[in-house]
Amino acid sequence: MIEAGYNFGYLDENTKRMIRRALLQAVALPGYQVPFGSREMPLPYGWGTGGIQVTASIIGADDTLKVIDQGADDTTNAVSIRRFFNRVTGVATTEHTAEATIIQTRHRVPEAKLREGQVLVYQVPMPEPLFRLEPRVAETKRMHALADYGLMHVKLYEDIAQHGAATTSYNYPVLVNGRYLMSPSPIPAFDNPKLDMMPALQLFGAGREKRIYAVPPYTEVRSLDFEDHPFQPARADAACVICGARDSYLDELIVDDGGKRHFVCSDTDYCASRPPLVEAAA
Amino acid sequence: MYVAVKGGERAIGNAHAWLDETRRGDPALPELSVEQVEQQLGLAVDRVMAEGSCHDRGLAALAVKQARGDLIEAAFLLRAYRTTLARFGASEPVETGAMRIQRRISATYKDLPGGQVLGPTYDYTHRLLDFALAAEREAVAPAPEGVADPTPMPRVTELLAKEGLMRRETTSEAEPPDLTRDPLNFPVPRAAWLQALARGDEGFLLGLGYSTQRGYGNSHPFAGEIRMGEVTVEFTPPELGFAIELGEIVLTECQMVNQFAGSKSEPPQFTRGYGLVFGHGERKAMAMALVDRGLRAEELGEPVDAPAQSQEFVLYHCDNVEATGFVEHLKLPHYVDFQSELEKLRSLRQEAGR
Numbered sequence: 001m002i003e004a005g006y007n008f009g010y011l012d013e014n015t016k017r018m019i020r021r022a023l024l025q026a027v028a029l030p031g032y033q034v035p036f037g038s039r040e041m042p043l044p045y046g047w048g049t050g051g052i053q054v055t056a057s058i059i060g061a062d063d064t065l066k067v068i069d070q071g072a073d074d075t076t077n078a079v080s081i082r083r084f085f086n087r088v089t090g091v092a093t094t095e096h097t098a099e100a101t102i103i104q105t106r107h108r109v110p111e112a113k114l115r116e117g118q119v120l121v122y123q124v125p126m127p128e129p130l131f132r133l134e135p136r137v138a139e140t141k142r143m144h145a146l147a148d149y150g151l152m153h154v155k156l157y158e159d160i161a162q163h164g165a166a167t168t169s170y171n172y173p174v175l176v177n178g179r180y181l182m183s184p185s186p187i188p189a190f191d192n193p194k195l196d197m198m199p200a201l202q203l204f205g206a207g208r209e210k211r212i213y214a215v216p217p218y219t220e221v222r223s224l225d226f227e228d229h230p231f232q233p234a235r236a237d238a239a240c241v242i243c244g245a246r247d248s249y250l251d252e253l254i255v256d257d258g259g260k261r262h263f264v265c266s267d268t269d270y271c272a273s274r275p276p277l278v279e280a281a282a
Numbered sequence: 283m284y285v286a287v288k289g290g291e292r293a294i295g296n297a298h299a300w301l302d303e304t305r306r307g308d309p310a311l312p313e314l315s316v317e318q319v320e321q322q323l324g325l326a327v328d329r330v331m332a333e334g335s336c337h338d339r340g341l342a343a344l345a346v347k348q349a350r351g352d353l354i355e356a357a358f359l360l361r362a363y364r365t366t367l368a369r370f371g372a373s374e375p376v377e378t379g380a381m382r383i384q385r386r387i388s389a390t391y392k393d394l395p396g397g398q399v400l401g402p403t404y405d406y407t408h409r410l411l412d413f414a415l416a417a418e419r420e421a422v423a424p425a426p427e428g429v430a431d432p433t434p435m436p437r438v439t440e441l442l443a444k445e446g447l448m449r450r451e452t453t454s455e456a457e458p459p460d461l462t463r464d465p466l467n468f469p470v471p472r473a474a475w476l477q478a479l480a481r482g483d484e485g486f487l488l489g490l491g492y493s494t495q496r497g498y499g500n501s502h503p504f505a506g507e508i509r510m511g512e513v514t515v516e517f518t519p520p521e522l523g524f525a526i527e528l529g530e531i532v533l534t535e536c537q538m539v540n541q542f543a544g545s546k547s548e549p550p551q552f553t554r555g556y557g558l559v560f561g562h563g564e565r566k567a568m569a570m571a572l573v574d575r576g577l578r579a580e581e582l583g584e585p586v587d588a589p590a591q592s593q594e595f596v597l598y599h600c601d602n603v604e605a606t607g608f609v610e611h612l613k614l615p616h617y618v619d620f621q622s623e624l625e626k627l628r629s630l631r632q633e634a635g636r
Binding site: 036037040044071075076108135234235 | 291293294358361362364365366368462463464465466467468469594598603604606607608609610611612614615616617618619621622623624625626629630633634
């Protein structure tokens with residue numbers, strides 16, 4: 001079952017240990033970006049090499065792995081990563097959120113509440129929440145050290161002054177444990193509240209940028225806002241055409257040449273776990 | 283009614299099968315062997331070894347074949363293999379001064395000890411398509427051979443340094459950083475940026491080096507010396523305590539000679555930019571030397587305002603495996619983010635219309 005010639009989880013044991021040390025530091029300093037010796041992986045940068053390395057370092061023979069991309073288990077990249085771990089670890093995989101011990105995700109947080117003992121591993125493209133405002137890493141490092149996040153507050157203020165609301169709709173910055181500004185990865189802002197006081201451990205891996213960070217269980221995660229302009233998560237004002245859900249995040253589908261739109265749950269497992277609307281699905 | 287937009291296991295499997303078939307091309311034609319790639323597309327193999335930072339001609343040739351000639355994809359394949367190999371030690375520093383020269387030229391001196399050795403070069407060919415190569419040829423006649431000149435070939439930069447005209451490099455016995463194990467922590471020492479440039483993308487470095495010649499971080503370079511040939515790789519096993527020869531590899535080295543106006547503590551003198559790559563990679567070695575000199579601006583007290591002088595700009599963007607990954611990941615699904623942008627845009631427009 002396991003691919004011959006490769007160690008369990010693809011990475012060698014010393015590399016896994018190095019990554020686990022970085023993870024421990026990350027958990028001890030919630031939201032702080034820990035540099036780590038990211039390895040080249042057999043999947044391209046941008047495809048989730050950071051998340052894959054984190055998963056590879058924590059996965060054990062009795063784990064059950066779920067992999068989602070855009071909330072779905074059957075998107076090509078999720079299939080590819082799940083197959084990769086199946087080849088190099090042989091562990092059980094699942095599509096059910098509740099059954100998984102490790103969930104690797106790109107761009108979504110599952111709709112179902114996660115519980116203690118589960119680990120949510122995020123794939124992160126740009127770990128630095130300030131990079132659009134200050135591209136120099138040496139400079140942003142200083143800003144984090146001084147908790148100098150004025151730049152981000154000014155951006156938010158300017159958004160509100162010009163447009164009446166924050167214009168950031170995904171990868172919406174959060175303050176972790178009242179200390180570090182953190183990128184939640186490009187999840188929709190709709191998912192941000194799920195990070196707050198989550199019972200599961202949240203680990204973030206950025207392979208190309210060589211950074212790891214974490215949010216331990218039951219940690220405060222606050223989306224940046226102002227008292228008179230509180231954070232507002234948004235979703236399409238519609239119901240899923242398959243299950244009728246009005247509380248889940250929806251993908252928009254164009255279903256004919258006339259531009260007719262349908263909405264479906266982005267979280268395929270959540271959608272499948274609900275009774276289908278027989279009529280609409282006909 | 284529900285459009286099946288999401289791919290699945292079968293779609294991926296079929297795509298890979300189609301890729302295999304496309305790679306093979308017309309089955310009526312003989313299949314390209316890895317040995318043929320290694321022998322007859324040698325410069326492609328060299329480039330893949332350099333950017334894959336792994337010296338193994340056979341594996342690099344296999345990567346070129348597997349990647350259907352896409353050299354960045356081939357470098358990626360080689361790196362993904364390299365990363366799984368156990369490290370059992372580091373070689374002794376190679377002595378390029380003792381190189382068995384195949385090519386050695388200087389643009390700063392008409393003649394010098396050891397002479398100018400042109401070697402196998404395209405430099406003076408007329409770029410006319412040679413239709414004779416399209417036909418199957420008789421065996422190529424061997425090139426005329428002379429007697430090897432035993433004269434040692436001192437480095438041009440060393441000749442200048444003896445005269446006091448070339449700035450001496452600072453030497454250090456410290457263990458150099460290893461960027462494949464430790465992330466870059468800016469500002470980084472020269473040893474780290476030279477590693478990054480040596481595996482950096484030839485095209486990117488070529489453009490950056492070119493920019494320094496066109497006024498973006500002026501460096502007034504001369505090709506002091508370019509040499510290509512075999513060097514001996516030695517390794518000292520801890521249990522033996524003395525160095526043993528592992529074999530020979532081909533390297534290309536370039537030392538650029540650049541003006542330096544001097545500073546408060548130093549008189550005007552020449553400075554150097556350094557390039558070193560696996561195999562025969564002259565364009566890359568020269569571009570690397572130009573960019574290396576650009577990155578030394580801060581150390582030499584020169585203004586730092588051009589892209590080729592910015593450590594973060596050059597080093598974060600010169601790696602083509604990183605760059606291609608992040609650029610090409612844009613073709614992965616982004617439905618969720620795009621959906622949230624759609625909703626945001628609609629609500630902003632609604633707000634503006636009110």
